[in-house]
Amino acid sequence: MSDVAIASPARVRATMPWPGLLALFSAAFAAVMTELLPAGLLPQIAGALGVSEGRAGFLVTAYAVASFLAAIPVTAVLRGLDRRPVLVGVLAGFAVLNAVTAVSSSYAVTFGARVLAGVMGGVLWAMLVGYAARMVPAERRGRAIAIVSAGITVALCAGIPAGAALASVSGWRWAFCGLAGAALVLIGWVWWQVPNFPGEKAAARVPLRRVVVMPGVRTSLGVTSLVLVGHQAVYTYLAPLARERTSVVLLVFGVGTVAGIWVVGAVIDRFPRGALVVVLGVVAGAMAVLGAFGGAGGVVVGAAALWGMAFGGVPTLLQTALVNVAGAGNADVATSLQTTVYNAGIAAGSLAGGVVLEGAGAGALPWTAFPLVAAALVIVVGARRHAFPVRGRAWPGARPARAPRTTGGTAGCR
Numbered sequence: 426m427s428d429v430a431i432a433s434p435a436r437v438r439a440t441m442p443w444p445g446l447l448a449l450f451s452a453a454f455a456a457v458m459t460e461l462l463p464a465g466l467l468p469q470i471a472g473a474l475g476v477s478e479g480r481a482g483f484l485v486t487a488y489a490v491a492s493f494l495a496a497i498p499v500t501a502v503l504r505g506l507d508r509r510p511v512l513v514g515v516l517a518g519f520a521v522l523n524a525v526t527a528v529s530s531s532y533a534v535t536f537g538a539r540v541l542a543g544v545m546g547g548v549l550w551a552m553l554v555g556y557a558a559r560m561v562p563a564e565r566r567g568r569a570i571a572i573v574s575a576g577i578t579v580a581l582c583a584g585i586p587a588g589a590a591l592a593s594v595s596g597w598r599w600a601f602c603g604l605a606g607a608a609l610v611l612i613g614w615v616w617w618q619v620p621n622f623p624g625e626k627a628a629a630r631v632p633l634r635r636v637v638v639m640p641g642v643r644t645s646l647g648v649t650s651l652v653l654v655g656h657q658a659v660y661t662y663l664a665p666l667a668r669e670r671t672s673v674v675l676l677v678f679g680v681g682t683v684a685g686i687w688v689v690g691a692v693i694d695r696f697p698r699g700a701l702v703v704v705l706g707v708v709a710g711a712m713a714v715l716g717a718f719g720g721a722g723g724v725v726v727g728a729a730a731l732w733g734m735a736f737g738g739v740p741t742l743l744q745t746a747l748v749n750v751a752g753a754g755n756a757d758v759a760t761s762l763q764t765t766v767y768n769a770g771i772a773a774g775s776l777a778g779g780v781v782l783e784g785a786g787a788g789a790l791p792w793t794a795f796p797l798v799a800a801a802l803v804i805v806v807g808a809r810r811h812a813f814p815v816r817g818r819a820w821p822g823a824r825p826a827r828a829p830r831t832t833g834g835t836a837g838c839r
């Protein structure tokens with residue numbers, strides 16, 4: 426399906442549709458809060474539900490696993506439906522399931538609510554990037570995606586600590602009540618300010634397997650996997666690497682990610698390839714510095730600052746590249762693939778980092794990440810034609826739309 430067929434000129438604005446993009450930003454914020462807030466409230470939740478903290482931790486695991494498993498199949502099933510009702514349905518699901526979590530005294534009921542909330546999260550993450558891309562002209566996609574993705578960073582850096590602080594004062598149940606109420610407000614905001622887009626008609630729908638084999642898609646997903654495995658192998662075990670400076674390093678890293686996503690948002694539409702090359706080079710350099718001088722406290726803090734600034738923009742750059750390769754019409758399916766790869770990379774990185782930590786110690790962690798990030802950088806530099814084209818070559822998603830084909834089931838493949 427061509428981009429023109431998806432969004433009429435009346436719907437895609439020449440200027441940035443800030444109210445709608447901020448609604449999607451808030452949806453991303455709410456999703457991260459729903460997923461990760463229990464991690465900071467395990468003692469309180471465990472006591473209220475009469476289980477161990479380990480079993481309470483499974484509430485976070487259940488959400489993540491459900492999100493991982495649901496992203497591709499559920500998104501594929503919902504491709505034919507109008508986009509705004511699906512988004513509103515997901516937010517309504519968050520409202521109901523967070524309310525159930527807030528009032529439940531049964532671990533089984535709470536666990537079930539978390540599984541269903543994870544399904545909602547998988548659908549939401551597959552939608553948000555594509556939605557942002559379809560709300561703006563092709564030349565503004567990167568900035569739109571950066572605005573929406575910033576909701577993740579703000580939730581991690583400010584939302585989770587604020588939610589934990591609120592829970593310590595008023596109780597964890599009120600924190601989930603707040604999330605349920607926020608989701609209800611978001612439903613009205615989305616219906617008012619976010620444009621509706623039609624789903625893909627069956628005759629024009631590009632099958633999942635054809636999206637996977639589009640030029641550049643697998644390369645983009647491969648780079649995503651390499652970067653996430655390397656990043657997570659170190660980040661998960663930052664405490665034994667930073668030792669007594671852990672809190673400072675985490676703070677510096679978090680502030681760096683906020684700065685990084687802001688800088689990338691300012692340049693991504695003009696220099697998408699160059700920005701990605703630079704940030705991956707900085708991440709690889711930070712890993713090398715941590716590996717060589719990890720024992721020096723000041724070096725750890727400085728390297729973490731650079732690492733955070735560079736990595737803050739990596740997800741947005743990779744998401745934008747994938748949307749541009751697949752085209753906005755296939756963005757939901759493409760980003761559902763990336764969501765699955767992203768979560769798989771997090772899991773694999775955490776596992777690999779744990780094995781390295783047990784076998785060789787914390788000092789070996791950066792050297793585990795360095796070759797993976799360096800390999801991703803080499804791939805990006807070499808993928809000059811499709812996945813990460815050089816400046817002056819149009820992104821596939823930015824080319825003038827062709828009329829949909831009517832044979833072979835390949836409408837919209839460009």
